[in-house]
Amino acid sequence: MRILILGGDGYLGWPTAMRFSQRGHDVHVVDNYLRRHAHEEVGTDTLVPILDSLPARADAWKDVSGKEIGVTEGDLVEWDVTADLFRDFRPDAIVHYGEMPSAPYSMRDRDHAVFTQHNNVVNTLNVLWAMREYAPDSHLVKLGTMGEYGTPNIDIEEGYLDVEHNGRKETILYPKLPGSLYHLSKVHDSNNIHFACRMWGIRATDLNQGVVYGIETDETELDDRLATRFDYDDVFGTALNRFCVQAIIGHPLTVYGKGGQTRGYLNILDTLQCVELAVTNPADRGEFRVFNQFTEQFSVTELAEIVQRAGAEHGLDVRIESIENPRLELEEHYYNAKHTKLFDLGLQPHLLSETLVESMFSVIERFKDRVITDAILPRDNWRPVAQAPAG
Amino acid sequence: MRILILGGDGYLGWPTAMRFSQRGHDVHVVDNYLRRHAHEEVGTDTLVPILDSLPARADAWKDVSGKEIGVTEGDLVEWDVTADLFRDFRPDAIVHYGEMPSAPYSMRDRDHAVFTQHNNVVNTLNVLWAMREYAPDSHLVKLGTMGEYGTPNIDIEEGYLDVEHNGRKETILYPKLPGSLYHLSKVHDSNNIHFACRMWGIRATDLNQGVVYGIETDETELDDRLATRFDYDDVFGTALNRFCVQAIIGHPLTVYGKGGQTRGYLNILDTLQCVELAVTNPADRGEFRVFNQFTEQFSVTELAEIVQRAGAEHGLDVRIESIENPRLELEEHYYNAKHTKLFDLGLQPHLLSETLVESMFSVIERFKDRVITDAILPRDNWRPVAQAPAG
Numbered sequence: 001m002r003i004l005i006l007g008g009d010g011y012l013g014w015p016t017a018m019r020f021s022q023r024g025h026d027v028h029v030v031d032n033y034l035r036r037h038a039h040e041e042v043g044t045d046t047l048v049p050i051l052d053s054l055p056a057r058a059d060a061w062k063d064v065s066g067k068e069i070g071v072t073e074g075d076l077v078e079w080d081v082t083a084d085l086f087r088d089f090r091p092d093a094i095v096h097y098g099e100m101p102s103a104p105y106s107m108r109d110r111d112h113a114v115f116t117q118h119n120n121v122v123n124t125l126n127v128l129w130a131m132r133e134y135a136p137d138s139h140l141v142k143l144g145t146m147g148e149y150g151t152p153n154i155d156i157e158e159g160y161l162d163v164e165h166n167g168r169k170e171t172i173l174y175p176k177l178p179g180s181l182y183h184l185s186k187v188h189d190s191n192n193i194h195f196a197c198r199m200w201g202i203r204a205t206d207l208n209q210g211v212v213y214g215i216e217t218d219e220t221e222l223d224d225r226l227a228t229r230f231d232y233d234d235v236f237g238t239a240l241n242r243f244c245v246q247a248i249i250g251h252p253l254t255v256y257g258k259g260g261q262t263r264g265y266l267n268i269l270d271t272l273q274c275v276e277l278a279v280t281n282p283a284d285r286g287e288f289r290v291f292n293q294f295t296e297q298f299s300v301t302e303l304a305e306i307v308q309r310a311g312a313e314h315g316l317d318v319r320i321e322s323i324e325n326p327r328l329e330l331e332e333h334y335y336n337a338k339h340t341k342l343f344d345l346g347l348q349p350h351l352l353s354e355t356l357v358e359s360m361f362s363v364i365e366r367f368k369d370r371v372i373t374d375a376i377l378p379r380d381n382w383r384p385v386a387q388a389p390a391g
Numbered sequence: 392m393r394i395l396i397l398g399g400d401g402y403l404g405w406p407t408a409m410r411f412s413q414r415g416h417d418v419h420v421v422d423n424y425l426r427r428h429a430h431e432e433v434g435t436d437t438l439v440p441i442l443d444s445l446p447a448r449a450d451a452w453k454d455v456s457g458k459e460i461g462v463t464e465g466d467l468v469e470w471d472v473t474a475d476l477f478r479d480f481r482p483d484a485i486v487h488y489g490e491m492p493s494a495p496y497s498m499r500d501r502d503h504a505v506f507t508q509h510n511n512v513v514n515t516l517n518v519l520w521a522m523r524e525y526a527p528d529s530h531l532v533k534l535g536t537m538g539e540y541g542t543p544n545i546d547i548e549e550g551y552l553d554v555e556h557n558g559r560k561e562t563i564l565y566p567k568l569p570g571s572l573y574h575l576s577k578v579h580d581s582n583n584i585h586f587a588c589r590m591w592g593i594r595a596t597d598l599n600q601g602v603v604y605g606i607e608t609d610e611t612e613l614d615d616r617l618a619t620r621f622d623y624d625d626v627f628g629t630a631l632n633r634f635c636v637q638a639i640i641g642h643p644l645t646v647y648g649k650g651g652q653t654r655g656y657l658n659i660l661d662t663l664q665c666v667e668l669a670v671t672n673p674a675d676r677g678e679f680r681v682f683n684q685f686t687e688q689f690s691v692t693e694l695a696e697i698v699q700r701a702g703a704e705h706g707l708d709v710r711i712e713s714i715e716n717p718r719l720e721l722e723e724h725y726y727n728a729k730h731t732k733l734f735d736l737g738l739q740p741h742l743l744s745e746t747l748v749e750s751m752f753s754v755i756e757r758f759k760d761r762v763i764t765d766a767i768l769p770r771d772n773w774r775p776v777a778q779a780p781a782g
Contacts, residue, residue: 079501110470110520114513121512121579122505125572129501132775152563154556163554165545168725172543175563176582181516184586188512188579191567195575199719200775328590334559384523384591 004091005029006076006098006127008069009054012143012212012271013097014228018219021067028070028089028369029054030081034100034119035212035236042105044236044375046229047245047367048135048215053272069230086130093279094131096142098123099185103147104326105236106182107382113181120185121192128196128268139282140204141275142193144186146264146294146337148208150177150354151330156337159206159290174290179329180382204287205278205368210264210294212271213240213352217365228268230363235374238318239300240265243307244357247318248364249371253308257325257377259301261331264294264339267350277345292339295349310357326378394670396420397467397489397518399460400427400445403603403662404488405536406619409610410663411670412458416780419461420445421472425491426620426627427511433496435627435766437620438636438758439606449455451616458712460646465771467514477521484670485522487533489514490576494538495626495717498575498773504572511576519587530673531595532666533584534579537685537728539599540570542721547728550597550681565681567655570720571773588679595678596669601655601685603662604743606754619659621754624766631690632657633767634698635748638709639755640762646701648716648770650692651723655685655730658741668736683730701748708771 003020007013008029021027031054039045051057058069070089076082076098099120100106106116124142131138149156152175161174173194176187197203220226229253231237232245243253266274274293284290298306304320311318325331343349394411395707398404399420412418422445430436442448445687449460461480467474468488490511491497497507515533522529540547543566552565566583567578587593611617622628624637634644657665674680689697695711716722734740741747 079505087498110517113520114470114516117512117516117583118509121508125505126501129504133501136775147664152561154554154559154561161554161556163545163552165552168545170543170545172566173568175566177564178582178586181583183588184579184582186574187582191569191575192572192577195569195572199773368510382590384527 001092001279002026002089003095004085004089006094006096007031009033010097011229011231014057015217015220016095016267016272016275017069017275018061018226019217021061021069022065023217027294028072028227030072030074030076030085030098032073032075038100038105039236041053042235044233044372045370047232047364048227048230050227050229051225064223064226071219074210076126077119078125082126082130083134086371091135091138093139093141093282094127095275095279096124096127096140100182102236103180103182104378107180107379116182117185117188121188124189125192128192128202132200138203141278142206144190144206144208145183146208146210146292147166147183148176148178148187148190149174149337150179151333152177153334158292158293158338158341166325172371179327195289197286197372201361202288203283203285205283205289205291207274207278207291207293209271210266211238211240212266214237214268215273215360217269224272224303231358233372234378240303241378242245243304245362245364245371246376247307247311247316248361248368249373251373251376252319252321253304253375254328255304255320255322257322257332259322260299262297262299262333262335264292264297264337264353266294267352267356269350270295270347273347274342277342277347280388281345291341292337293342297335298350306352306354307357310354310361311353314358314361326381328382351359369380392483392670393417393480395476395480395485397485397487398422400424400717401488401658402622403618405448406608406611406659407486407663407666408460409452409617410608410667412452412460413456413610419463420465421463421465421476421489423464423466427493429496429511430627433626435624435763436761438623438755438761439618439621441620442616442619451614452621455614463686466511467517470517473517473521474525477525482526482529484530484532484673485518486666486670487518487531491573493627494573495769495771498571498738499771506666507573508579512579516583519593522593523587523591529594530670531593532669533580533597535581535597535599536574537599537601537683538574539567539569539578539581540565540728540736541570542724542726543568544725547683548682549729557646572720585679588693592677594674594676596674596680596682598665598669598682598684600662601657602629602631602754603657603659604629605659606751608660608663611769624763625769631694634695635751636755636762637767638702638707639759640750640764642767643710644695645768646713647718648696648712648713649722650695650713651690652747653688653724653726654729655683655688655689656743657685658743658747661686661738662740664738665733667732668738670716672736682732683728684733685730687742688726688728695741697745698748699718701745701752704745705749705752717772719773
């Protein structure tokens, strides 16, 4: 298949590109290095060193695998970039990771909030119009997030909810209650994509992904030059990855507030599996298909305790510390999110274990001198100045 | 009260500004003339002549009423404009009409789609941040549209729906199923505003307004210079207003498709009443309040028949003609939308009657030489070229 990877320079985008290339697909990646620039802006960096550019990464991949990955360095917000890409490459499938991915970044101030929504909404609109014009039979596999749902008091279904109201029935899009302006940008995307499916007959799969952890994939392990980025900081790092780095450098694991915040999690190996399952089993014409993409649920405290135990086995004395929550979120809540559709397609999960955490420790230890320690604690508070938190 | 009217040059914005000023409030209007420029772009114009600029309109208002309306000519997408406005004026209430208001305009092509969503989403985000920074206790009265709900197979409630699922209960935002990229921009706005209420304690009322008809208000009738714009064309005109113009110029009333499309409607006099009721009964801190703002439901065919009967009384021979529907929408569907909350606050409706239609005929007759006849039939088709309509 001809597969276009949007955001192909990112934590998940680059391993995804190599995976599909390894499988013999014709792969083209595009990225504008937004993530690299945002890290420069906030003074952080990937723990694991990565090559300087996509052309350099594609060269290394060719050197190792003998296979070619096409590269476009450009911004999908610019219509000419998107249109040329679709007109020239004519993809069968589009895997769309190409968005600003951080909730804290979007909540910093007005400029970052507007940038996030503008960037994500406009580039996805461009992709939808490009599909309509140049690749009407192609399949969009869009990375959304479980964070779109928030933490409702009822079971979270996979995309749709059947309701009965005053004696009549309807199937509705599952209601969204996102917790940041970044998560809202993904909700806007989902609504726009749903519209394109209904009105233009576009095929789309919205992957509401949980929090991804892990460093290595079959392809990154082939050569150091093929490594993917690994972020642990307050803006781009996610819970488990951050905890592992904290454990190695002797920093207490920083749990925000009560630690009862429960989310879905998955191994980076399973992200690749899920995306592959979605691409090779495309949605129908006009179908807006939604999968909840994670393998297990954990509270933040449970995660911290797993890292603590793995640390003990590894000879580390790991402490857990609760700090004031910079976010506005429920710290104790009901959470039961369905996630059966990808299993039905054949997903074989790599579940979280202390052994897996210890294997992450080994990689982190190799690069621990690169840790920027003042980027670990949260530097932004989401509450308005001089206002009490909203109820 | 200090009342800021965003989009104060528009069909509803200008009469709203005069109404509040007449009542003794301190009123400031802002507009970037987007609507006037969009009309120039598509070759259409208001039927009723209006003064050239907001300062000229404010001067005429002062001349007639002795009262001042403050004016800012500027674009709310520019943060400096929005921030200065809120910092200087410190509003108690903000009435937000300041958006690109046309579904057909948003569906013309990629540029118009992206412009619409960018303009509407970013200016509303700016308003929310300006409230957070400079007027945290003020109340946002945001004009949304009944079109956000679409035509679901269950009763449409006012903003929220109680659901029971697997033995647990939750109150969710009423699901949205918008029919154009313009309507989607309003859904994005609603989601962003809901977030600002939940997270920052903003007060907001989302007015999901039906289709407005009518030409005159108590204040526009005081002097020709105080008239508001009246659009009848394929891009900015709405069903009843367009039918009345067609009746007067001897054009068949153009019903799109089967004509069973049912929507909520209200008189412009009731828009002013509803907005006044919302402003003078503000939402609580942190409350996202939703009102469905219309007084009656009609199908397009019913509307056409009312105009036909009024035409007969007026000595006009009015024909009704079904034309191919340029839109992608259900032409026969269930529709039962609740609209009790504004009545509970005291709304006294001006219901549609043949007498009201005849009074619109009189105004239209006065200006019928200004009708641009080639702007009446739809010029854009919403379906992708060379594709069958989506199911």
